[in-house]
Amino acid sequence: MLAGVGGPRAAQACLRSVPLTIPLRSRLLPAHPNPAIRIPRASLPPSQLRPFTSSRLLSADRTTPSSRTPDAILRPEPGPSSSSSSSSSASPPPRRKRLRPWLFIALGFGLGTMLRLTLSPPTPPAPGSDEDTYLSEQIRAQGSSLPLVQKLSTDPRYTSWDAYSGFSSPTTHTSKPHGGGSVVQSRITTGPLAGSRGLPFQRIYHDVATGEVVSVVYFGSGTGGWPGVVHGGALATLLDESLGRCAILRFPARTGVTARLELQYRQPTLTSGFYVIRARPMPDERDGPEKQARKLWVEGTLETVDGKTCVEAKALFVVPKGVKLKPLVEGF
Template sequence: MFALRRLARITISRNARFFSISPPRRRQTLGTVAAVTVASVVAGTLGAIYPPPPIAILFPRAAPGPPAEPDSPQSIAYSQSLEEQLQALPYLQSLRGQDDSRDWYETRPYKDFPEERRVNNLTAGALRGPGRLALTPLIRVRKDESESIVFIHLGRGLCGHDGIVHGGLLATLLDETLARTAIINLPEKVGVTAQLSLNYRAPTMADQFVVIKTRIQEVKGRKATVIGRVEDLKGTILVEASAMFVQPRYAKLLHSAQLRKQMGEPPSDEPILLADGQDLNPGHKHR
């Protein structure tokens, strides 16, 4: 009888230990499953919104096309929104606030370019519009014309592979921005591309502002050598370039005034100081 009571107490004790341990283990398992599920959902959502570069390149997200009519209210509103974003860029604001900001000027190429010439120009005409080059570039230029910083927005319609800007388009933009720095340093302010070398460092994603930085290397007679690079707003180098531009022998026959309007002229804000009685037009015969 005593043995049976002892056996019953042992059995009850074992059962008590069994039932006291099992529920926490089950709750721990359920908690782990729930945590893994939540983490997977969060990671998947963030990955869809902010895909890592390889995923974004291999599996680009679909994007709506630009407005069909460049002059439609939707297109105008889109361009105005981009202009507001451009003016609010922290990097641009920081450049404008630097101590040497008086040594720089800003210009917008093609702003005063005649319409009859614009329509037959690649970057001012054919590639201009929402979803492509929606804004005219904003260029900050050192007043000695030794370097420039160009802000450009690249739309989705400029892609080779979906979501990645075409390398040939980047070559075109580098050719034009490097040319501006070179040509403005040549004697007749006219030049043609003699050599352009590019090194593509990373894919350039569409639907973003990029910065093109140029610097004059050497000017020797009718030749000017320039270097430059394309960066994103985080400072990542996307493309590096070097180029040589040559002033043709027939430069004086070209309409250099129109070329200056195309490139964006420095602002003529210097005051005119006149001596008392000085004639503004000495070639005119006064009566």
Template sequence: MAGLLPRSLLRAGTSIAPKQASLLRSSIQAQNISRRIYSQSSLNLYSRGFATSSSWKQQYRTHTYDSGDGNPPVKIQIQEPPSFFKRALHFTGRVLGGIFIVTFGSVIALVIYEPDMIVATEAVRMAMHPEEGISDERTLEIEAYIQNHPMVQKFRDDQSLIETRPHLDIPTLLRPNVLTAGVLTGPDRIAVPPLVFADADGKKLFAILHVGEQLCGHPGVVHGGLLATLMDETLARCCFPALPNKIAMTANLDVNYRAPCKANQFVIIKAETTKVEGRKAWVSGRLESLPAPGAEGDGKLLVEASVLMIEPRNIGPLMREVPQNKKLASTTPSAAIGSA
């Protein structure tokens, strides 16, 4: 109890024996030392979060407290917190390490699960090189058949027509989210991107493609909704060059089915722009079976369609911000037409 007596009792030293007064002073000094030690320990606990988790060498400092009256000094070893520079350097290293791990892990995941998302568009072009970007044998056969068909050779000899693969101009990262360029592509669906021949003025267009067995509405018959989508997209692309800003949206689509379109066959879509008035364009087209090599005349008529395309108001400033080499990709119907 003597160590807890207040300092005011020391003022009454004349009424307390000298030996007892010495004991009281020693007790109070020891109490003050314990308070200082406690405050230093609190600082040590506060900084331990930096020191214990750090790989830096721990630093210690020895503190000596002399209680006086001939008693031996008290030595206490207290761990010092790292300097501000070391803490900042350690924090920066952890941040950079985390960024590196996340980035490297994301790249590895893309390589394993989505390799096509990190491949440049030019690396998967198949317009003139069937062996590039195609893996399975059936798809190679489809591409070779299209490339070597007499009608394709005829279109290539026509100097007024430009040969393109519009679906391959869509950015690789966006292609999986585009219906006809991503979702519906692949073996037994739209195996290869449609091969398109069109003039520069937006007056006529021809598209050749293959429709697979997984596009059916009835067994062996291609779904009518898919045929309407193909007609909408192809007819829209035909008139784009004739419009002021080379882009439009479907205002009206009229489709007439003339005969069942059997699955696993080659088809050709023929489109012609019939009228253009300012921001409006009217286009008509036919979907036919592709004639066999050596056959005379046109193929069997399967679908007829007509469409009214309207360019959105005030689209000009937005399109002028698109670089010239990106306009073709940005004006594909799958990205620009509301109903397609």
């Protein structure tokens, strides 16, 4: 009819002007193969029809909450302080604390001073000077107040004395030796190692029943080999003398010489500190009384006042035959 009234072109214009509201669901549902069966197709009102855009394809969840919308993702979430009031401004980020320059300066100065004093310690006072005498008295007073010294001094099993106090009082290192002073100066620990720079404190404790000898000594700054560390030779000298004292006190002749000395250095011995030397006689039961009177093994250790072993020592002392040695007096 349309073609008869207006022709083909009029029919096409008429069809273009008529809006076709085909629901989206009707295009997706195929027609049933049996023409007798019809599938009801619900038509949606025009108000519910929405254009099919690419934004709906990007969203897998059609029930996306408003917080996942593109605007909400791009918009920064408000902090706790801004939730109370939308007009309040955001709080500034906390400032990072910076170390002050003076802290590094003080740290570097302290480390540098310690390194300088360790590698280049101050020169000790000259032996026999007033400063040396004063420092030696301070060291002896400090040594007498040690808990170990006080304990040994009150123990009735031990008799005590200062090293070589049985001889005459030592003269100064610079004076000419004479009389009894020459005997004291001939001992390395009371002659060249005298004064605050050497061995200003040597207290001896002897247990007559067991023969054990305990010596509490102080190593001055002049005994060092490496800076701040006592020389190994100085340790060997003092251990030889301390262990020899233990042996000579058991020999009836009250004299003897070192035949063998073995040392094992366990850890460094530091200068300007107190240490303890323990010497124990180790007689050989296979030797008779006559042989034990002329030969004796002695074991010893050099320890800190806290009991940490720095050096282990073992020595053999004998009374030589055919050589007349002057006996040592008590208190050597």
